[in-house]
Every structure is written in structure tokens, then in C-alpha cells.
Amino acid sequence: MMLKIAFRNIFRQKRRTVLTALAMIVGFTLSSVFIGWSDGAYSDIISMFTRNRIGHIQVHHTGYLDKPSLYDVIDSYESIGEKIAGVEGVEAWTPRIYSAGLGSVGDKTMGVQIIGVDVGREVRATRFDQKITSGAIFSETAAREAILGVGLARILKADVGGKIVLVTQGTDGAIANDLYTIIGIAESGDKATDRMACYLHIDDAQDLLVLDGRVHEIAVLVEVLDRVPKITAAIEIQIDDTTLEVSPWQVVAKSFYRAMQADRQGDLIGRMIIMLIVAIGVLNTVLMSVLERTREYGVLKAMGTKPRQIFGVVVIEVAFIALGSIVIGALFGASLNYLLSIYGISLPQEFSYGGIVFQTMYAAVTVRSLAIPAVTVLVSAILVSLFPAIRAARIAPAAAMRAH
Amino acid sequence: MAPVIATEEVTKVYSGDGVPVHALRGIDLIIERGEFTALVGPSGSGKTTFLNIISGLDTPTDGKVWLNGKFLSRMGGNALSDFRRDNIGFVFQAYNLIPVLTVEENIEYIMLLQKVPKSERHERVLAILEEVGLSGMASRNPPQLSGGQQQRVAIARAMVSQPAIILADEPTANLDSKIGADLLDMMYRLNTQTGMTFIFSTHDPMVMARARRLIMLKDGQIERDEVRSP
Numbered sequence: 001m002m003l004k005i006a007f008r009n010i011f012r013q014k015r016r017t018v019l020t021a022l023a024m025i026v027g028f029t030l031s032s033v034f035i036g037w038s039d040g041a042y043s044d045i046i047s048m049f050t051r052n053r054i055g056h057i058q059v060h061h062t063g064y065l066d067k068p069s070l071y072d073v074i075d076s077y078e079s080i081g082e083k084i085a086g087v088e089g090v091e092a093w094t095p096r097i098y099s100a101g102l103g104s105v106g107d108k109t110m111g112v113q114i115i116g117v118d119v120g121r122e123v124r125a126t127r128f129d130q131k132i133t134s135g136a137i138f139s140e141t142a143a144r145e146a147i148l149g150v151g152l153a154r155i156l157k158a159d160v161g162g163k164i165v166l167v168t169q170g171t172d173g174a175i176a177n178d179l180y181t182i183i184g185i186a187e188s189g190d191k192a193t194d195r196m197a198c199y200l201h202i203d204d205a206q207d208l209l210v211l212d213g214r215v216h217e218i219a220v221l222v223e224v225l226d227r228v229p230k231i232t233a234a235i236e237i238q239i240d241d242t243t244l245e246v247s248p249w250q251v252v253a254k255s256f257y258r259a260m261q262a263d264r265q266g267d268l269i270g271r272m273i274i275m276l277i278v279a280i281g282v283l284n285t286v287l288m289s290v291l292e293r294t295r296e297y298g299v300l301k302a303m304g305t306k307p308r309q310i311f312g313v314v315v316i317e318v319a320f321i322a323l324g325s326i327v328i329g330a331l332f333g334a335s336l337n338y339l340l341s342i343y344g345i346s347l348p349q350e351f352s353y354g355g356i357v358f359q360t361m362y363a364a365v366t367v368r369s370l371a372i373p374a375v376t377v378l379v380s381a382i383l384v385s386l387f388p389a390i391r392a393a394r395i396a397p398a399a400a401m402r403a404h
Numbered sequence: 405m406a407p408v409i410a411t412e413e414v415t416k417v418y419s420g421d422g423v424p425v426h427a428l429r430g431i432d433l434i435i436e437r438g439e440f441t442a443l444v445g446p447s448g449s450g451k452t453t454f455l456n457i458i459s460g461l462d463t464p465t466d467g468k469v470w471l472n473g474k475f476l477s478r479m480g481g482n483a484l485s486d487f488r489r490d491n492i493g494f495v496f497q498a499y500n501l502i503p504v505l506t507v508e509e510n511i512e513y514i515m516l517l518q519k520v521p522k523s524e525r526h527e528r529v530l531a532i533l534e535e536v537g538l539s540g541m542a543s544r545n546p547p548q549l550s551g552g553q554q555q556r557v558a559i560a561r562a563m564v565s566q567p568a569i570i571l572a573d574e575p576t577a578n579l580d581s582k583i584g585a586d587l588l589d590m591m592y593r594l595n596t597q598t599g600m601t602f603i604f605s606t607h608d609p610m611v612m613a614r615a616r617r618l619i620m621l622k623d624g625q626i627e628r629d630e631v632r633s634p
């Protein structure tokens with residue numbers, strides 16, 4: 001009966017109910033879009049960061065990640081790569097070689113990071129071709145060619161067509177050096193990388209470093225970002241080699257990952273938006289209806305209804321309205337997020353985060369963007385209704401007797 | 405058997421806005437089972453205050469009240485609330501039906517609080533509706549009824565759980581005198597049929613004429629108390 005009264009009370013003052021519901025719907029929708037948008041932006045940032053650079057998952061010799069060493073290598077990487085490619089959800093893989101060295105162009109010398117790449121695989125995996133800002137990409141067969149990071153090229157005053165001398169140490173312990181033709185300039189989006197990077201064809205890099213067909217890293221790209229943890233585990237099982245270590249991007253780029261986590265304040269802001277709107281929109285109207293129904297609640301109490309039952313009537317009525325508003329708000333929020341995930345919003349000004357430049361931001365339809373507002377609307381509506389409900393519960397039953 | 409209501413030196417002082425108002429100044433009264441009693445007196449004489457106090461809706465400043473043999477002042481919160489539910493039926497001047505509940509739901513409300521089984525509730529609602537002449541109106545909503553009909557529903561609601569006593573504060577004040585007289589006749593019929601005690605306050609001479617006992621209040625005191633033969 002209390003439920004019946006609470007439910008039917010909703011339809012008594014339709015305008016007021018609509019206003020109350022509207023406050024909750026607007027609050028829900030706003031915060032849903034807010035969260036959906038920030039989720040979208042974060043997953044964009046993450047996917048650009050991983051896709052363009054580190055890959056989603058990396059395989060190394062155990063210990064390499066903590067302390068990279070020229071000697072910690074992956075043997076017969078081709079067959080391991082084949083195994084990885086067989087794992088469901090893997091899109092591409094690409095081998096890499098890393099070494100530190102010195103690079104000289106003319107009379108200028110700089111510390112460089114030599115990065116050996118398999119050009120065909122790197123293009124497929126991380127769109128290496130799109131990073132070339134001038135000049136060309138490596139040809140299929142090694143031809144003593146180098147591509148410089150844009151920052152490094154500037155420092156060395158190097159240009160496409162010039163020559164660079166690389167000096168480093170091979171795995172045989174001897175000093176190795178060679179001369180390469182600069183065929184292109186690359187921009188990865190990360191300034192620190194671009195100041196150091198000197199890309200070589202993987203065969204040239206192996207020759208220079210005396211690696212004999214071995215590499216330091218296999219970067220793996222997956223189809224769906226959210227499935228990285230599962231695929232990481234599947235790869236581990238598939239290659240079944242304790243000397244190798246399989247790490248998801250969260251481990252590879254620990255500090256980036258932590259920064260992303262810490263930065264997720266969108267939720268909090270989203271929640272506060274709702275609370276505020278709900279508090280303003282609901283408190284007043286509920287108080288008003290309690291005041292208006294003073295005599296009615298007084299009658300119920302005179303007849304033997306307990307204060308907590310009256311309390312329940314008020315809170316449940318608000319909860320009903322909140323639930324209805326959540327359903328409607330979820331429809332609005334999800335469809336707005338869906339539209340924003342397709343069309344996005346062009347930013348008036350580019351902004352960059354973690355070295356990645358954004359021009360258009362896209363929202364995402366996530367469970368979080370609906371669940372967080374839903375819980376928040378319900379909880380704040382109930383919280384806000386507590387005060388009027390307590391007042392209603394305390395109404396003196398004698399109020400029923402007074403005619404006006 | 406104990407009287408339905410007994411009061412001893414009941415006083416009530418309201419301390420509204422600094423100036424104390426002495427609404428009741430020592431009321432000693434005994435009401436026996438089955439009485440059909442009117443409480444009369446000029447406006448402000450304390451009728452509503454007295455009804456509130458004997459029903460436990462309000463507490464006296466001083467004095468003692470027994471209702472159905474129970475000493476009211478010793479009862480607190482929930483016990484008092486349950487006691488009211490089981491012993492007193494209320495009829496109000498403004499009907500005070502719950503507008504969002506149907507006639508049947510209004511009448512069965514107290515039985516629901518008492519956890520009377522559904523089939524019995526339904527039976528009793530139909531029976532009492534017939535008694536008050538509203539058969540067939542069970543599923544109507546109160547706002548669709550006339551004032552007289554609403555007050556009949558209110559009387560049905562007050563009586564259906566068979567409390568010891570029905571308290572009615574000016575039950576006819578909002579009604580035409582013809583309809584008010586019919587209502588009073590009906591209440592008297594129910595009083596003699598069921599033996600339930602009725603106490604009502606009124607200004608209306610026509611209503612007073614139908615009372616078996618008249619208690620006249622003035623300035624919070626009993627000025628006259630007369631029992632009349634039918």
C-alpha cells in the first residue's frame with residue numbers, strides 16, 4: 001500500500017514531477033556525455049600512443065624491459081612471430097632492434113638511438129610510412145639507408161640525400177661503424193624519440209651490431225584495445241618460453257599508464273554535476289509536496305501508520321522518479337555519446353597530450369558513462385529526499401484534525 | 405467494565421508566541437461504552453483539543469487519560485500508534501480521504517496495517533460499503549465523490565476495523581444540513597447496531613438534536629453535561 005501511495009503520488013502534480021525528473025535527466029545526460037567524452041578522449045590517447053609507438057603488447061628477453069641490454073635478445077624471432085600471429089585477436093607484429101651509438105653528419109656528432117625495423121611489418125603494425133615527413137621509406141632489401149628523427153636531423157643539420165656515420169659496439173665486443181645514406185625524415189609525435197631516433201633496415205642493423213638474425217623486441221598490435229590483457233595471456237601460453245617476457249602496454253609504459261589513471265577526474269566532475277543539479281532540482285519540489293501533504297500524512301499517522309512508513313513513502317516516490325529519469329537519461333546520454341563517437345567535436349585549437357596532437361575529440365559509449373550517472377542520480381536523489389522525508393515522518397498526527 | 409474514556413483534571417496550555425493559551429482547564433469526564441455523545445461549544449472552547457488529547461494525537465499539559473482501560477500517558481511512539489490503529493476510528497471535518505487511493509483502498513488501509521488477510525479485507529469493505537449506502541463505489545476515487553459520499557467513506561474507513569470508539573471532529577461542518585442530518589441518522593443507526601461508541605464535536609443544532617448526551621464546553625471547561633432520552 002505504501003508503494004501504491006508513493007507510486008500514485010508521482011502523477012498528482014504532473015508539472016512538478018516533470019520538473020523533478022527533468023533535473024535528473026539533464027544531470028544524468030550531462031554527466032553521461034562528460035564521462036563518455038572523457039572516456040573517448042582517453043581511449044583515443046591510449047590507442048594513438050600504443051598504435052603509433054609502443055604497440056599494445058611487447059615481447060622481450062626476460063629482464064630487458066627493466067634494464068635494456070644489447071645482449072638480451074630474442075632468438076628465431078620469425079617463428080615466435082608466427083606463433084603470435086596465430087593468437088586470436090592479434091592484428092600484426094613487428095620485430096625491432098635497439099642500440100645506442102654516435103651519429104655524425106659532417107662535423108656534427110650526436111648520441112643516437114639506433115632502431116632496426118622490418119619495414120613491411122612496421123608499416124602494417126604502426127603505420128611507419130605515415131611518420132615519414134620528407135624523403136622516402138626503406139626499400140625491401142637492405143641498402144645502407146637511414147631515416148632520422150626530425151629533431152635529430154635538425155640538430156645534425158642533416159638533410160635527405162646526405163650521409164651519416166654511425167659508431168657503436170657490436171655483440172662481438174668490437175667497435176662497429178658504417179656509413180649510411182639519409183633517405184628520409186620521420187616524426188613520431190614524441191619529441192624525445194625524434195631527437196634520438198636513427199632508423200635502419202633490420203638487416204643493416206643486424207650487420208652493424210653482429211646480431212645474426214636476432215632482435216630485442218617484438219611489438220604486437222591487437223584488434224580491440226580492451227582485450228589486451230586476455231591476448232597477453234594467450235601469447236604467453238602460445239610461445240611457452242620462460243626466457244621471454246610478454247608485457248601489455250600498461251607495463252611497458254608504466255608512467256604513461258599511471259598518468260592516465262590519475263588524470264581520470266572526469267568521473268568526479270561528472271558526479272558533481274549531477275549531485276548539484278539533482279540537489280537543486282529535487283530538494284525544493286520534494287519539500288513543497290511534503291508541505292502540501294501535511295494533512296494527508298497526518299491522517300495516515302493518526303490511523304496508525306508508523307513514521308518510518310511515511311518516511312518510506314517520500315523516499316520511494318523520489319526513487320521512482322529517479323529510476324524513470326535514469327531510463328530516459330540513459331537513452332539521451334547513450335545516443336548523444338554515440339553521435340559524438342561518430343562525428344566528434346572539432347577543437348578550436350589543437351591540443352597535445354603525451355606528445356600526441358588532437359584536433360577532433362570523439363566520445364565513447366561505455367558502460368561507465370551510463371552506470372556512474374545512474375548510481376549517482378539514484379544515490380543523490382535519495383540523499384536529497386532524506387531531509388523532506390524526515391520532516392514528513394515527524395508531522396504531528398494532530399495536523400490531520402485541523403481543518404486548514 | 406471500564407468506561408471507554410476517562411479523564412482526570414486534563415489541562416492543556418498552548419505556548420504559542422509567548423502568550424500561553426489555556427485551551428483546557430481541568431476536564432473530568434467519563435464516557436461509557438456505546439454512547440452517542442456530542443461535544444458542543446463556541447469556537448475556541450477546546451473541542452478539537454479535547455478530542456486530540458483523548459485519542460492520543462496530542463498530549464495534555466497535565467492530567468490523566470484512560471482509553472479503553474489503558475493509561476495513555478504511559479504509552480510512547482509506536483505503541484501509541486498501534487493503539488490508535490486498533491482502538492480509534494477517526495472522522496474529520498475535511499473528510500481527509502487519501503486521494504490517490506480508491507474507496508476500497510482507503511477503507512482497507514487500517515486492516516492492511518493490521519495485516520488482515522486480503523479476502524477478509526475485501527469482504528469487510530463490501531459489507532461496510534453497503535452499510536453506509538455506497539455499494540458499487542469500491543473502485544471510485546475520492547475526488548469523484550460528493551462531500552456527503554466522501555464523508556460516508558470516511559465513516560466506513562473509521563468503522564471497518566471495529567474500534568472501540570469513533571471520534572469525529574465536526575463531521576457535518578462541510579455538508580448541507582439535509583445531507584448532514586442523513587449522515588447523523590446513519591451514524592446513530594450504526595451506533596445502535598454495533599454498540600460502538602461515537603463522540604463528535606459540532607456547532608450544528610440539528611446535529612445536537614440527535615445526540616444522546618450533550619457535553620458543553622466553554623473556555624476549556626465543562627459548562628453542562630446532559631443525558632437525553634431518545
Ligand SMILES: Nc1ncnc2c1ncn2[C@@H]1O[C@H](COP(=O)(O)OP(=O)(O)OP(=O)(O)O)[C@@H](O)[C@H]1O
Pocket residue numbers: 418419420425426427445446447448449450451452453454
Ligand atoms: N496548535 C495550537 N497552538 C496554539 N494555540 C492553539 C493551538 N490549537 C488550538 N489553539 C487554541 O486553543 C484554543 C482551543 O482551540 P480548539 O481548536 O480546541 O477549539 P474548538 O472548540 O475546536 O474551536 P472550533 O469550534 O473553532 O473548531 C483556541 O483558543 C485556539 O486558538
Ligand SMILES: [Mg+2]
Pocket residue numbers: 451452453573
Ligand atoms: Mg475544532
